[in-house]
Every structure is written in C-alpha cells, then in structure tokens.
Amino acid sequence: MKDFISSATQDDQPFEKFLRRRHKIAKVWQAVFYASTLIAIVFLATLLVNISNRAFGYVAVENRIDPDTLAARPLDDLTEEELAAVIRERLRPNRVRTIERDSGALEQQTWDQLYAIVIEEIVQPKVVKSYPLLESLFFPERVRLDVAENYPQAELEFRSWLNTRFLRVPMSSRPELAGVRTAVLGSMYLILITISIAFPLGVGAAIYLEEYAIGENRINRIIQTNIDNLAGVPSIIYGILGLAVFVRTLGTFTSGAFFGVEGASTGRTLISAGLTMALLILPILIINAQEAIRAVPNSIRQAAYGLGATKWQTVWYHVLPYAMPGILTGTILAISRAIGETAPLIVVGASTFIVSDPTGPFSNFTALPIQIYNWTTRPQDAFRNIAAAAILVLLISLLSLNAIAILLRNRFSKRI
Amino acid sequence: MEKTIQKVESVSPASPINLGRKIRPGETLIQSILFFCGAVSILTTIGIVYELGKEAWLFFGDPEISLVEFFTSTNWRPAIGEYGVLPLVTSTLITSVIAMLVALPLGLGSAIYLSEYASVRVRSILKPVLEILAGVPTVVYGYFALTFTTPILRLIFGQDTVSIYNMAAAGLTMGIMILPLVSSMSEDALSSVPRSLREASYGLGATRLETAIQIVVPAALSGIVAAFIVGVSRAVGETMIVAIAAGAGPNFTFNPFEAAETMTGYIARISGGDLSYDTPDYNSIFAIGLLLFAITLTLNLVSRQISRRFREVYE
Numbered sequence: 001m002k003d004f005i006s007s008a009t010q011d012d013q014p015f016e017k018f019l020r021r022r023h024k025i026a027k028v029w030q031a032v033f034y035a036s037t038l039i040a041i042v043f044l045a046t047l048l049v050n051i052s053n054r055a056f057g058y059v060a061v062e063n064r065i066d067p068d069t070l071a072a073r074p075l076d077d078l079t080e081e082e083l084a085a086v087i088r089e090r091l092r093p094n095r096v097r098t099i100e101r102d103s104g105a106l107e108q109q110t111w112d113q114l115y116a117i118v119i120e121e122i123v124q125p126k127v128v129k130s131y132p133l134l135e136s137l138f139f140p141e142r143v144r145l146d147v148a149e150n151y152p153q154a155e156l157e158f159r160s161w162l163n164t165r166f167l168r169v170p171m172s173s174r175p176e177l178a179g180v181r182t183a184v185l186g187s188m189y190l191i192l193i194t195i196s197i198a199f200p201l202g203v204g205a206a207i208y209l210e211e212y213a214i215g216e217n218r219i220n221r222i223i224q225t226n227i228d229n230l231a232g233v234p235s236i237i238y239g240i241l242g243l244a245v246f247v248r249t250l251g252t253f254t255s256g257a258f259f260g261v262e263g264a265s266t267g268r269t270l271i272s273a274g275l276t277m278a279l280l281i282l283p284i285l286i287i288n289a290q291e292a293i294r295a296v297p298n299s300i301r302q303a304a305y306g307l308g309a310t311k312w313q314t315v316w317y318h319v320l321p322y323a324m325p326g327i328l329t330g331t332i333l334a335i336s337r338a339i340g341e342t343a344p345l346i347v348v349g350a351s352t353f354i355v356s357d358p359t360g361p362f363s364n365f366t367a368l369p370i371q372i373y374n375w376t377t378r379p380q381d382a383f384r385n386i387a388a389a390a391i392l393v394l395l396i397s398l399l400s401l402n403a404i405a406i407l408l409r410n411r412f413s414k415r416i
Numbered sequence: 417m418e419k420t421i422q423k424v425e426s427v428s429p430a431s432p433i434n435l436g437r438k439i440r441p442g443e444t445l446i447q448s449i450l451f452f453c454g455a456v457s458i459l460t461t462i463g464i465v466y467e468l469g470k471e472a473w474l475f476f477g478d479p480e481i482s483l484v485e486f487f488t489s490t491n492w493r494p495a496i497g498e499y500g501v502l503p504l505v506t507s508t509l510i511t512s513v514i515a516m517l518v519a520l521p522l523g524l525g526s527a528i529y530l531s532e533y534a535s536v537r538v539r540s541i542l543k544p545v546l547e548i549l550a551g552v553p554t555v556v557y558g559y560f561a562l563t564f565t566t567p568i569l570r571l572i573f574g575q576d577t578v579s580i581y582n583m584a585a586a587g588l589t590m591g592i593m594i595l596p597l598v599s600s601m602s603e604d605a606l607s608s609v610p611r612s613l614r615e616a617s618y619g620l621g622a623t624r625l626e627t628a629i630q631i632v633v634p635a636a637l638s639g640i641v642a643a644f645i646v647g648v649s650r651a652v653g654e655t656m657i658v659a660i661a662a663g664a665g666p667n668f669t670f671n672p673f674e675a676a677e678t679m680t681g682y683i684a685r686i687s688g689g690d691l692s693y694d695t696p697d698y699n700s701i702f703a704i705g706l707l708l709f710a711i712t713l714t715l716n717l718v719s720r721q722i723s724r725r726f727r728e729v730y731e
Contacts (some may be wrong), residue, residue: 026625030533036525037534037542040599043592044549047556109718128575163428204453212447213454223454226525232646232716234653236680237464239687244467248693279460286457308435311447340553343655343680347687347701369555376559376660384563391556398551 018138024322049134051395054388055161057136057404060147060154064124065090075118081107083114115300120177128154151249161389170355171366175375175382180390182354183371186270187339189358193274194281194338199331201278202285206327209286210293210317231283239347242276247348256362268349272277280341281334288330292323325408332405336398342369368394464606469708471702478696486703492666492682494696499703507676511587511658512651514672518591519647523598524640530599531606532628540692550596558660561589566661573673581663581675598647605639605723606632610730635728642723649715653708655680679704 067075070086078086084106087285088096099117100106106114119125124412128151131143147156169179205227213220237242251267252258296319304314350370358365368390375387476483481499489500526546530539565585570578578584609632617627633640663675664685679686683701691698 006430022623022626026623029629030529030624033525033529033533036522037529038521040526040549040592040595041542041545043595044545044552046564047552047560050560051556054563201453201456204450205457208447208454209449212450219421220454223458227457228720229713229716230457230460232649232712232713233464234655234680236653236655236683237705237709237712240683240701241460241464241467243687244471244702245463282457282460310440310443312443338549340551340555342553342555343659343684346659346684349687350692369553372559373656373660376555376562387559391559394553395556398553399548402548402551 025287044113051391053132053134053391054385055133057133057159058131058140058143058147058156059127059159060129060131060151060156062128062151062154064126065122067118067123070118070122075115080109080111080114082107083111083118087114087117087122088271095121104163120307125387126174130159130381130385133405161385162392165385166386166389167393170357171353171371172355173353175380175386178375178386180368180371180393182357183366183390184393185357186350186354186365187367187369189270189333189361189365190274190277191338193271193361194277195331195335197275197278198282198334202282202331202334203289203327205282205286206289206293207315207320211311211319227283227286231287234343235280235341236343236347238276238280239344241279242344242348244273246272246275254361254362259362261360266349266353268364269362270358270365273345273348273350273365273367275340276344277338280332280344284337285331285334288333289323291332292326293319295407296322297325314411325411329409331403332401332408336401336405339398339401340394342373346371346373389406442703464709468702468706471699472706474694475696475699475703478699479538481539481696490668494700499696499700503666504677504679504682504704505707506668506670507583507658507662507666508652508678508680509582510670510672510676511662511678512589512648514584514587515590515594515651515654516644516648518588519594519598519651520644522591523595523643524602524649526595526599527602527606527640528628528633531603532624532632533610546596546599549592550600552593552652553595554656555660557589557593558656561585561657561661565589569673578673579663579675581661582673583658583662583676584672586658586660586662587672589661590651590654593654593657594647597650598643600642601646602636602640605636605643608639609635613730635730638726638728641726642719645715645719645722649712649719652715653680653682653712659684679708683708 021295070090071078071082075083084262087099087106091099096106099121103109103113109117129147131146136143144156147154166179168181169177170182171180172178205223209220209224209227213223246254247267250272254267254269254272256269300318300322301314304318309317345367351364351366352370352374354364354366372387372390372394375383375390378384455459475481476486480497486499486501488502489498490502491498491500492503526542530542534542562585565588566578566580566582567587569582569588570580613631613635614627617631622630622703658678658681662678664681665677666682667674667676669676684702686697686701
C-alpha cells in the first residue's frame with residue numbers, strides 16, 4: 001500500500017480516485033476478515049448438523065419374526081404370564097435356562113424385562129438401512145420408495161437413536177440394542193477420582209506459587225516454567241506416563257491386589273486412569289487457580305495481616321473465599337477437558353467392551369469418548385448412528401458444565 | 417479483663433513479645449504441604465522424561481535397532497525388524513502442514529476482525545462461539561473428519577484419488593480444531609497493542625485496514641508467531657482425529673489423499689490392542705513418545721522465547 005502513496009504523488013493521480021481505491025481495498029479485506037470468522041461458525045453449525053443428521057432419522061427395520069404372529073393379540077397387550085409363555089415356546093430350553101440363571105426365573109421378572117427378552121431374543125429387529133435426518137425430513141417420499149424397492153421385508157420407522165433406553169442399557173455387539181450406560185457411569189467415576197486428586201493438589205500448588213513463593217527464588221521459577229510447559233505436552237504422552245507408572249510399576253496397588261480387593265487382574269483400572277487424568281488437568285487447574293488468586297485485591301491481605309493474622313489464616317479465611325468462584329470456574333473448565341479426553345484412556349487401557357457397571361476404583365472400565373471412538377471405527381452404518389447419539393450425550397453434558405461455569409462466573413464476579 | 421491487661425502492661429516493658437519470631441509448627445507444616453503440591457508438577461516432568469527415556473533406551477539397546485536406521489530408514493515394520501520412523505514423521509508433518517494452512521489464515525483473519533473491526537456486541541456473540549468450537553472433544557472432530565470431510569473430498573476429487581482414510585481429511589479437520597486457538601492467542605496479541613498507535617495512524621489518514629495491516633499486526637507479530645508455533649505443536653500432538661481419519665499402518669508417502677499413520681496414531685493403535693510388556697512393540701511407543709515429547713517441548717519453548725524476546729514494548 002506504500003506503493004499506492006508513492007505512485008499517487010508521482011503520477012499526479014487525482015486524490016479522490018486514489019482515496020476511493022484505498023477504501024475499496026479496505027472494504028474487500030474487511031469482508032475477507034469477516035468471512036474467516038464466519039467460516040469458523042459455519043463449521044460449528046456443520047458439525048452439529050452432521051451429528052444430528054446421524055443421530056435421528058428414518059430406519060428400515062427387518063424383524064426375524066413378525067411380532068404379530070407370536071400371539072393372538074398384539075405384544076403390548078399381553079400379560080407377564082403370556083409373555084413368559086411366548087418365551088418358553090419360541091426359545092430353545094437351553095437359552096431359557098441361561099437367561100434364568102443370569103437374571104432370575106421368568107415368572108419373577110417384570111413386564112419390561114420380559115418384553116425386552118421377547119424383542120432381543122425372538123423378534124430380533126435388525127436395522128438394514130438408516131437414512132439421515134435431512135433426507136428423512138425433506139424427502140420422506142424418496143425414503144419410502146427406496147425402502148419399498150430395496151427392502152420389501154422391512155418396516156419404516158422414525159427413530160431417535162438418542163433415547164432413554166440408549167442411556168439405560170449397557171454395551172452390546174448389536175448396534176440396535178447397544179447403550180451407553182456403562183460408558184456414562186465409567187466417565188462419571190473417572191471424573192470423580194480425577195477431581196478428588198487434582199483439585200486439592202492444584203489449589204495447593206497455586207496457593208504456594210502465588211502466596212508463599214515470593215521473591216525470585218530459583219526453585220519457584222523452575223516450578224512456574226515447568227507448569228507452563230506441562231500444559232503444552234500432548235495428552236497421549238500423559239497416557240504413556242500413566243501406562244508406565246500407574247498401570248505397570250504400581251500395578252499391585254492400582255489393580256487392588258494390595259488392598260485385597262477382587263478387581264481387575266492388571267492395573268488397567270479406573271484408579272490408574274483417574275490418576276493419569278489428574279496429572280493431565282493439573283497444569284490447567286493450577287494456571288486457572290493462580291489467576292483467580294492473583295485477582296484478589298492486596299488490600300484484603302494487608303487488612304488481615306494488620307489484625308495480626310498469620311499467613312495461613314490470611315490465605316484460608318480471606319484470600320481463598322474471594323478466589324473460590326474463580327477457582328471453581330477454572331476447575332469446571334478443566335473437568336470439561338477431562339471428560340472429552342480420549343487418547344490417554346486408550347493408552348492406559350480402557351476396555352472397549354464392558355457390559356457390567358463399574359463397581360469401584362479397582363474395576364475395569366470404559367468411558368464415553370472411548371465408546372464413541374470404538375463405534376466410529378466400526379464399518380457398519382448403524383454403529384455410526386449410535387456413535388452420533390453418544391456424541392450428543394457427550395456434547396450436552398459438556399455444554400451444561402460450561403453453562404454452570406458461566407453462571408458461577410456471572411453470579412460471583414459482582415461480589416468484590 | 418482488667419487483670420490481664422494490667423498483667424500485659426506490667427510484663428511488656430521488661431520483655432517485649434516478638435510474635436514475628438514465634439515458631440509456628442502448623443504454619444511451617446502447611447507451607448511444606450503446599451510446596452509439595454507445587455513440586456508434583458516437577459515430579460510429573462521427571463516421570464515423563466525418566467519413563468520415556470528408560471524404555472526408549474531399552475528399545476535402542478536392542479542390537480537389531482540402530483539410531484541411524486531409526487532416523488533414516490523409510491520402512492516401519494516391527495514384525496520383520498525394520499524400524500525407520502520416517503514414514504510416521506512425514507505423515508505427522510503432512511497432516512500438521514495441512515492443518516496450519518487452514519488454521520493460520522482463518523485464525524489470523526478472525527483475530528483481526530474480532531480485535532479491529534467487530535463492535536462490542538458482535539464480539540460478545542462471536543467469541544463464545546469460537547470458545548465452544550475450542551471445547552469440542554477431539555474424538556468428535558475425528559467422527560466429523562470421517563463422516564463429513566472425507567466424503568466431501570471424495571466427491572470433489574473422485575473416489576479413485578481419495579482413499580477412505582486419508583491425511584487430507586484429517587489435516588483439514590485438525591485445522592478447524594486449531595483455528596480457535598490461533599485466533600484467540602493472536603487476538604490477545606493484537607488487543608495488547610496500545611490504542612495510541614492506532615490513533616496516530618488514523619490521525620495520519622490511514623484507513624482501518626492500513627492501520628491493522630501496517631501498524632497493529634507488525635506490532636503484535638511476536639504474539640502471532642507464538643500462536644502459530646503453539647498451533648503447530650498442538651497439531652503434532654493431536655491424536656484422535658488422525659487415529660480415526662488418517663488410517664492405520666505406516667505409509668511413506670507425500671500424497672495427502674493416501675492413508676498413512678502418524679506418530680500419535682501409531683501409539684494409539686499399538687497401545688489400544690493387547691500389549692505385553694517388554695516387547696519391541698511396547699518399547700517402540702516409548703521411543704516414538706520421546707520423539708513426540710521432544711518436538712512439542714521444543715516448539716513450546718521456542719514459542720515462549722519468541723513472545724518474550726521479540727515483544728515490542730510500548731510506553
């Protein structure tokens with residue numbers, strides 16, 4: 001643009017024309033800058049649409065046995081006894097015995113349980129084709145034609161892959177029957193362990209660095225630089241650290257063998273994953289907590305000292321209460337990082353197929369992001385659908401966490 | 417009450433109580449506990465370096481594996497004893513370069529818009545949106561890469577040229593993932609340029625664009641470069657997107673439409689299976705992890721140095 005100025009003076013170009021040209025260029029570039037911001041937003045929208053597109057939509061379902069032929073009346077109207085009779089009639093005795101061994105005699109089960117058995121074991125619905133949401137909404141006729149042509153046996157129904165059943169049932173090898181129960185519980189346990197380790201350590205470190213480490217002490221400077229650098233270490237490296245230290249070296253403790261707990265045979269347990277995750281979010285937590293403590297006005301400390309409080313009394317009764325909202329906000333943000341983190345869990349050894357709920361810190365586990373990863377990498381279409389539904393569960397819990405963080409920030413920031 | 421006051425008065429002139437000198441074991445204990453909390457981070461770093469170093473040492477201690485072969489051979493086939501890390505490194509480079517080609521221009525553009533053009537109201541809407549984009553877990557981006565970016569690429573360039581798993585889709589999606597990071601770091605750098613510089617520029621008759629490009633961006637260049645380098649470091653260390661979308665199996669190629677495994681993708685795949693200790697497979701993830709750690713640490717240190725040393729200080 002310097003060229004324009006020089007050429008303008010040299011060629012004696014009329015000033016007005018030159019100015020118009022400069023303004024035109026300015027406008028074009030402003031549009032470019034605006035567009036690049038918009039592109040980011042368009043991508044976010046595309047991401048959400050793409051996921052909803054897979055999580056809802058028409059599906060063509062083929063039943064192995066038509067449920068209407070099972071009994072004289074529709075299945076929904078049958079009583080418990082009739083359902084049990086249907087099960088005994090249709091299933092091989094061996095299979096019935098296995099079911100009874102796992103979950104009690106047929107006659108003692110609830111209607112819901114019996115109904116589930118009838119569907120899973122006898123009717124065996126199979127999704128032969130699933131249609132994306134957009135197509136289902138805007139071209140339902142085309143979907144109907146396609147089903148009539150290619151899958152004459154199949155019934156067309158609108159399905160939300162994300163439903164209450166999906167949240168209630170555990171993993172299954174058949175996508176139609178799979179759910180995220182074990183994964184959600186695993187994630188919750190994991191976060192609980194992570195936070196109960198990382199929160200005290202992180203806040204303690206932040207207090208030390210902000211309140212005690214005064215003056216240019218060499219050790220303190222090293223700690224600070226070190227924390228800043230740790231925040232940039234890729235998460236998979238933490239996974240490798242966890243594998244080597246918590247899973248392998250401390251295996252007797254993390255498998256629960258040392259405490260006499262009957263748990264996993266190896267150290268690939270919830271506690272190992274929780275410890276690894278705690279180390280991962282520690283730098284983020286410390287940096288956030290430091291900022292919150294730094295924001296407490298110095299006059300409050302001076303006043304406490306003036307009244308004869310000791311250092312710890314000042315910190316505990318005056319600085320921390322003021323800094324707590326900020327610290328909690330930072331903690332919630334760190335949690336939302338931990339919930340979505342997948343790579344370290346893969347390395348530490350999350351199991352991909354677990355049907356029983358986690359029982360304690362020493363049990364094998366799976367987590368929501370692990371489940372999403374596992375389902376995404378399967379070739380069948382229907383697994384992509386449930387992966388999308390699981391992603392929605394993950395995103396909704398993240399959004400609500402962030403909303404809580406924002407509320408906390410707004411509510412308490414007015415106090416000081 | 418009166419009695420005690422009298423007592424204190426009668427005692428104090430003789431021997432003044434110096435509370436500052438008083439030994440407080442509780443306080444000292446608390447201080448040591450807090451110091452320990454801070455030291456955990458040092459222990460973490462030592463742990464990372466020690467464990468990675470130890471297992472990598474075992475890996476290179478194997479007579480079949482030499483350092484020269486590790487860095488020069490273009491074949492990574494542990495099954496037949498070929499350990500050349502180059503295919504993993506090139507695919508990491510390619511995905512990172514593609515990611516930065518997306519993230520740098522878009523991130524810088526949106527940073528300039530947000531810091532120089534946007535009104536307070538527009539900013540208050542756009543910034544949270546970018547923050548949400550930054551908060552989406554990477555496994556979700558991986559899903560997006562596989563179910564959206566790849567089909568689009570195959571539609572544009574043809575089914576034959578683009579394979580189902582490819583580096584381009586992974587790289588492009590990773591660019592979107594890094595965009596908010598580059599944008600927010602650059603914006604911080606741009607907004608910290610003092611207002612007086614802009615006023616001076618406007619006073620000389622410059623347009624908003626001329627001020628932004630010729631005055632503000634050069635003044636904030638150290639911060640922008642630092643953001644770029646942190647972005648590269650993030651791209652190199654990113655795992656889930658490449659593990660899902662870039663394909664499994666090392667492949668020495670420079671064609672972004674082919675499948676090729678990156679360093680992080682390799683670590684994820686090997687450790688995801690049943691891994692037994694002290695096998696070459698097990699040790700190899702530590703060797704590659706060490707390389708990855710060294711690369712990202714160097715990038716982060718360089719970024720910090722640049723933003724510290726080359727910062728233009730005004731006022």
